[in-house]
Amino acid sequence: MTRLNLTQANxxxxxxxxxxxxxxxxxxxxxxxxxSAATEAxxxxxxxxxxxxTKFFSGSEMRALGAMADTIIPSTDTPGAVEAGxxxxxxxxxxxxxxxxxxxxxxxxxxxxxxxxxxxxxFLAMSPEEREAVLGAYDAKVYxxxxxxxxxxxxxxxxxxxYYMSEPGATQELAYxxxxxxxxxxxxxxxxxxxxxx
Amino acid sequence: MPDFDVVVVGSxxxxxxxxxxxxxRGFKVCVVERGREIKPETDYTDMVDPWQMEHxxxxxxxxxxDYPIQSEVYAFHSYTKQFWVKDTEHPYEVAPGxxxxxxxxxxxxxxxxxxxxxxxxxxxxxxxxxxxDGFGTPWPVDYAEMAPWYDHAERFAGVSGDNTxxxxxxxxxxxxxxxxxxxxLEKHMKSAIEAKWPTRQMIIGRTANLTQPTEExxxxxxxxxxxxxxxxxxxxxxxxxxxVSATLPAAERTxxxxxxxxxxxHKLSHDRATNRVTGIRGVDTKTKAPxxxxxxxxxxxxxxxxxxxxxxxxxxxxxxxxxANSSGHVGHNLIGHVGGGYANxxxxxLQEFHHYGRRPNGFYIPRYRNHTEPGDGYLRGYGFxxxxxxxxxxxxxxxxxxxxxYKARVxxxxxxxxxxxxxxxxxxxxxxxxRLHETKTDKWGFPIPVMDCRWTDNEINAVAQxxxxxxxxxxxxxxxxxxSNKGKITEAYLSAPGNGIHEMGTIRMGDDPSEAPLxxxxxxxxxxxxxCTDGSFMTSSACQNPSLTxxxxxxxxxxHAADLLRDGVI
Numbered sequence: 124m125t126r127l128n129l130t131q132a133n134x135x136x137x138x139x140x141x142x143x144x145x146x147x148x149x150x151x152x153x154x155x156x157x158x159s160a161a162t163e164a165x166x167x168x169x170x171x172x173x174x175x176x177t178k179f180f181s182g183s184e185m186r187a188l189g190a191m192a193d194t195i196i197p198s199t200d201t202p203g204a205v206e207a208g209x210x211x212x213x214x215x216x217x218x219x220x221x222x223x224x225x226x227x228x229x230x231x232x233x234x235x236x237x238x239x240x241x242x243x244x245x246f247l248a249m250s251p252e253e254r255e256a257v258l259g260a261y262d263a264k265v266y267x268x269x270x271x272x273x274x275x276x277x278x279x280x281x282x283x284x285x286y287y288m289s290e291p292g293a294t295q296e297l298a299y300x301x302x303x304x305x306x307x308x309x310x311x312x313x314x315x316x317x318x319x320x321x
Numbered sequence: 322m323p324d325f326d327v328v329v330v331g332s333x334x335x336x337x338x339x340x341x342x343x344x345x346r347g348f349k350v351c352v353v354e355r356g357r358e359i360k361p362e363t364d365y366t367d368m369v370d371p372w373q374m375e376h377x378x379x380x381x382x383x384x385x386x387d388y389p390i391q392s393e394v395y396a397f398h399s400y401t402k403q404f405w406v407k408d409t410e411h412p413y414e415v416a417p418g419x420x421x422x423x424x425x426x427x428x429x430x431x432x433x434x435x436x437x438x439x440x441x442x443x444x445x446x447x448x449x450x451x452x453x454d455g456f457g458t459p460w461p462v463d464y465a466e467m468a469p470w471y472d473h474a475e476r477f478a479g480v481s482g483d484n485t486x487x488x489x490x491x492x493x494x495x496x497x498x499x500x501x502x503x504x505x506l507e508k509h510m511k512s513a514i515e516a517k518w519p520t521r522q523m524i525i526g527r528t529a530n531l532t533q534p535t536e537e538x539x540x541x542x543x544x545x546x547x548x549x550x551x552x553x554x555x556x557x558x559x560x561x562x563x564x565v566s567a568t569l570p571a572a573e574r575t576x577x578x579x580x581x582x583x584x585x586x587h588k589l590s591h592d593r594a595t596n597r598v599t600g601i602r603g604v605d606t607k608t609k610a611p612x613x614x615x616x617x618x619x620x621x622x623x624x625x626x627x628x629x630x631x632x633x634x635x636x637x638x639x640x641x642x643x644x645a646n647s648s649g650h651v652g653h654n655l656i657g658h659v660g661g662g663y664a665n666x667x668x669x670x671l672q673e674f675h676h677y678g679r680r681p682n683g684f685y686i687p688r689y690r691n692h693t694e695p696g697d698g699y700l701r702g703y704g705f706x707x708x709x710x711x712x713x714x715x716x717x718x719x720x721x722x723x724x725x726x727y728k729a730r731v732x733x734x735x736x737x738x739x740x741x742x743x744x745x746x747x748x749x750x751x752x753x754x755x756r757l758h759e760t761k762t763d764k765w766g767f768p769i770p771v772m773d774c775r776w777t778d779n780e781i782n783a784v785a786q787x788x789x790x791x792x793x794x795x796x797x798x799x800x801x802x803x804x805s806n807k808g809k810i811t812e813a814y815l816s817a818p819g820n821g822i823h824e825m826g827t828i829r830m831g832d833d834p835s836e837a838p839l840x841x842x843x844x845x846x847x848x849x850x851x852x853c854t855d856g857s858f859m860t861s862s863a864c865q866n867p868s869l870t871x872x873x874x875x876x877x878x879x880x881h882a883a884d885l886l887r888d889g890v891i
Contacts, residue, residue, distance in 0.1 A: 195723045212377065220376040255724050266721035276719060281377075283718035287731070288371040288378075296732060297714060301370055303678035306548040308502030315675040318714050318734050321371050 179217040179226055180233075185210055187237040190247050192282045194254045195262075201296040207289035209282050216281070232274035236261075293320035325351040325579065326886060328601055328616035330586045330631065333431020334868050335855045335875040336622030337564030337572070338474075342879035344577040348886060351614055352569070352578065353601060355585040355623075356427030359434065359565050365555030366400040374400065394424050394822070396435050396553040404428060404435050404555075413770045414758060420817035421772035423626065423824070429582055430565040431624065432822070433868075435553055438529040438561050438681065439706070440480045441865035442471045442873075444490045446692060450746075450861050454700050457654060457749030458831040460860045461841035464492065467873055472496055474872035477571075478562040479538055481546075481682070482527035491524075491687045491865065498532045500525045501682045505674035506709040506737045510798035514686070517797045520693035521686060526706065528682040529562035529869075541570045548678035561681070584612050587767050588635040589619055589644055589851070597891070598644070598851045604765050618882055618891055621828070621853040622875070625655070626755050626770055628857045629827035632838075633757050634768060645828075645838050645845040653754040654829055655772075656862040658821030659780045661810065662703070662743035662787025666800030667712075667736045675711055675734050683708035686741070686794070688864050690786065698782040700748065703864045705791065707741030709798075739800050743787035746864040747818075748779050749826055774818040785810035823867050825856030843878035850891040854878045 180188065192204035192213075204210070217226050240246040240257050249257065262279070264270045286292040293299040299320035326348035329336045340350045371378075378399050384392050391397055391405035404426045415421045426435060445464040452459035472494040482497035503511065503525055511523040530546040531538055543559035543566055552561050559566035572578040586603040590613070600615030621628040629652040633643040643651050683706050690702035712735030722730065753775065757768035785808075792807040806814070831837025834846035843858050845851040854875040856867060863870075885891045 196728060197724055199725050199728060201728075216376055216379070220379070220381050222382045259723050262723050263721060279723075280719050283714070283731070284377055287714045287718070288374065290370070290372040293371055296728065299371075300678070301368075301549070303548040306501055306676070306678035306680045308676055308680070309505045309508065310675050310677045312673050312675045312734065315677055316734070317732055318711075318717075319679075320714070321679070 177218060178214060180214050180230070184230065184233055185214060186247060188213060188233050190254065191233075191236065191240070191258065191278070192286075194251070194258045195279055195282050196286050197251065197255070202291040204282055204286050207286050207291045209285040209289065212285040212289075213281060228274065229278075232278060236272070236275055236278070287320060323600065323615040323617050325349045325614070325616040327351070327618045327620060327882070328353060328614050329620045329622055330601060330628070331355075331431060331622035331624065331855060332429050332564055332569065332580065332582075333622065333624065333855075334433040334436065334564065335871040336620070337430070337433065337568030338872050338875035339620045339622060339852075339854060339879045340572040340578055341568040342876050343883055344572040344575040346880070346883040346887075347575075347577065348883060349577050350572065350579070351616065352572075352580050353584050353586055353603070353614060354427075354429050354431075354580065354582045355603075355606060355627075356429065356431075356582065358580075358582045359429040359555075361555060361557060361565065364403055364428075365557050366403075367549065367551040367554045367557055369400055369554070390422055391424060391426075393422070393820075396437070398553075401435065401553045404553075411763065412761075413772060414761070416771060416773035419773055419775055421774055422817045422819040423770075423772070424819070424822045425624065429569070429580065430563050433563040434555060434565065436563075436868055437866070438552065439685070439866040440475070440478070440482075440527045440529045440869040441685075442492050443467070443863045443865065443870050444492050446490055447861065447863035450701060450863070451749065456700065457861055458829065458833060458836040461830050461832045461837075467870075467877070468492070468494065470873035470877045471869065473876055474869055476535070477537065478529050478567060478869075478872060479531045479534065479543070480527050480529050480562075480869070481532040483525050486522075486524050488522055488524060488687050490692060491527075491685075493527070497527065498534075501528070501532070501680050503684060504676050504709050505671045506668055506739065506798070507684050509671065510709060510739065510794075511684070513798045514794055518689075518694075521689045521794075523684055523686050526682040526685045530681050531560050538567075541567060541574075543567065546681065548680060550679035550681045552681050581612075581614070583607050584614075585765050585767060586623065586631055587765075589631060590615070591635065591637070591640070591644055591848070593639055596848060598848055606765060609765060617886060618850040618852065620879070620882070621851070621857070622855045625824040625827045625856040625859075626772075628853055628855055629755055630757060630768065630770055632828065645847045645851055647847050648835055648838050650751070650829060650836065651838050652756055652827050653751050654749045654826040655753040655755055655774050655818075655824065656747045656749050656826040656859065657819060657823045658862060658864065659703075659745045659747050659776065659784055659815065659818075660742060660821055661784045661815050662705075662745075662789075662791050662806065664739075664741055664788075664791035664795040664802055664805035664807070666739045666795040666798070666802045668709070668739065668798065668800040669736060670799070671737060680708075690783070696783065697786050699779045699786070701746040701779075701783070701864065703743045703745030703783055703787045705741045705743050705787070705794075707739065709737060709739040711735055712738045737800075739795050739798060741791050741795060743784065743791060744821065744864055744866075745780065745783045745787060746862050747821075748777065749829070749861055750777070753818075755827060772819065776812055776815055776818065781810060781812055781815065784815060823856065823862065825859035825862060825867060828853050828857035829860045830858050831860060842881045843874055844881070849885075852878050852882055 196204040297320040298317040332354040451457040483500040546560040635644040686705040688702040792805040
């Protein structure tokens with residue numbers, strides 16, 4: 124079976140995107156601290172009236188998002204959220220997919236949660252262990268109902284969805300068969316120990 | 322000299338069958354499709370992997386603007402929306418105080434591309450239902466008459482099912498391809514339900530996916546189902562039945578088929594002197610240029626609402642109520658299926674089992690109400706579709722925890738999850754109908770439809786009992802019910818008529834010409850060279866999925882028309 128034209132087009136488009144992802148992902152990993160890019164970005168987009176911005180989130184917002192995403196889904200024996208390109212998928216949602224309400228919801232949410240997680244030491248300046256402790260404690264309070272934070276849960280769900288739909292998330296972390304070839308209704312868990320990716 | 326022997330209006334589930342049968346009998350057939358041509362290599366998206374899907378395959382704001390009605394369908398997403406009409410381009414209205422959801426696509430193959438493939442026969446209790454309780458008009462055929470045509474339809478389409486099933490209300494002819502296996506929990510659930518209620522049965526779904534293709538199917542370029550469950554995106558393997566994968570290629574290889582796409586039929590032409598239809602009149606949807614195609618006979622297969630509207634819109638001085646409408650029933654008796662009773666539960670046992678592949682099918686619990694068990698305040702009945710699987714990542718991501726532990730928890734297959742939902746029969750009532758809007762037209766000049774359809778206590782009471790049954794059966798399987806709508810069913814709670822996507826009944830069959838536009842051969846009582854074999858002909862809806870029945874009647878009617886054409890009767 125030859126691949127379809129449409130699929131090929133998607134692959135090409137995705138390859139082009141992946142190139143971009145690699146750059147920004149390494150940027151996010153390397154980065155520490157905040158810059159004034161966020162403010163600049165807001166001004167720029169205000170001028171444009173949010174008409175089809177190519178990149179909505181600023182560099183500092185992306186770094187904050189990347190740090191939170193990689194703490195929710197860190198690299199273990201399989202890649203983590205940033206290596207899987209999760210922040211860039213969310214950049215794409217804000218920049219190309221969502222409307223102004225969506226964009227504002229995410230901008231305000233990322234900034235607020237980031238601020239909440241940052242004490243004297245900014246979240247980005249913390250070690251991975253410190254990030255896990257701080258975010259883990261916050262997550263526990265949200266899910267225990269002590270703190271109401273719909274945005275945090277939306278962010279976590281979106282990060283996880285982008286991760287488990289990514290190629291490493293689907294094929295390395297979970298199990299994926301593009302073409303299973305057959306259906307087995309009752310199979311031993313020992314043979315198929317992982318959650319199916321789709 | 323007419324252009325063709327037969328003009329078939331519509332290329333979907335039923336029109337493809339009519340074309341195949343007539344072409345194979347040696348007649349020149351023109352299939353007229355109002356939508357575009359389908360090219361599997363560019364229109365099918367079944368090879369797209371999750372990470373290739375833009376924006377996580379989430380429906381965007383543009384989707385809700387262009388597809389406010391179609392986007393509600395379970396089979397609609399960003400990689401299937403090419404198969405659904407833009408609601409902005411295809412408006413309809415509902416009568417004041419009523420609701421209606423019309424789900425459809427305009428393209429070669431019609432809804433045979435996006436159907437759920439569940440394939441069930443009607444049984445003798447269905448064919449006798451109207452005669453027994455007096456609703457509607459009696460069916461003019463019985464099950465024995467239809468059985469060989471169902472065999473024919475199942476054999477050619479290719480239906481996977483269990484040949485050892487013995488279900489009185491869902492007969493079969495023993496021609497199924499191998500069945501899908503039930504999951505560990507489904508097997509347990511089947512035993513539990515059948516033990517608690519000896520009046521009920523649970524079977525594996527019967528689905529038009531090839532599990533062991535025949536020589537005939539392979540020769541048409543169709544292959545074995547690969548268990549991907551991407552059917553709603555189209556299948557590059559041709560593994561599920563559609564007009565594009567099966568009937569139209571079969572018709573095409575005879576050399577007798579002409580397909581005309583992008584032509585919307587607006588009227589039938591009628592010759593007063595001979596009382597025959599002489600062809601169709603419509604417009605090229607791209608240029609709006611008028612189109613006329615003539616034939617010795619015409620088959621309406623445009624689906625229940627457009628087929629009725631074409632007849633109503635063909636009214637003239639001699640036929641003020643519309644063509645083939647001396648009965649006054651064209652557009653009336655609009656029926657379908659009413660869904661809504663559901664339950665969902667989780668089960669903690671059977672941890673040692675998982676499943677492999679993605680089954681494009683579920684289980685089925687055939688109707689037992691008003692058959693082996695009484696119904697509480699309604700006539701007829703309902704069946705259930707369902708499935709039981711270990712839950713995937715989607716059900717686990719919005720839970721407490723982060724980091725390596727969170728990943729490990731999502732990686733481990735989740736608890737078993739059961740879902741079942743009811744699909745019920747709706748009663749044929751004259752007052753439920755579609756009519757032409759008096760002033761408004763679509764952008765091609767065809768009157769838009771006005772739906773006027775209401776649920777009655779019969780549908781509401783049936784769904785109420787179905788909801789309670791769903792709850793009780795999930796519980797009987799030993800599961801903990803997480804959600805159900807037991808005790809919650811009111812008219813407002815039910816989804817709108819039409820949401821079952823099985824609209825039918827608008828040009829029904831019956832022996833009495835004053836009660837039904839079509840006779841026992843799907844042939845107009847009024848005009849002998851006019852036939853209709855889409856869902857319009859359905860005299861009652863039964864509760865099971867109707868497509869296999871459309872196939873069987875289409876094949877039968879086409880062969881009857883072929884006899885009449887051969888003998889010069891029409």
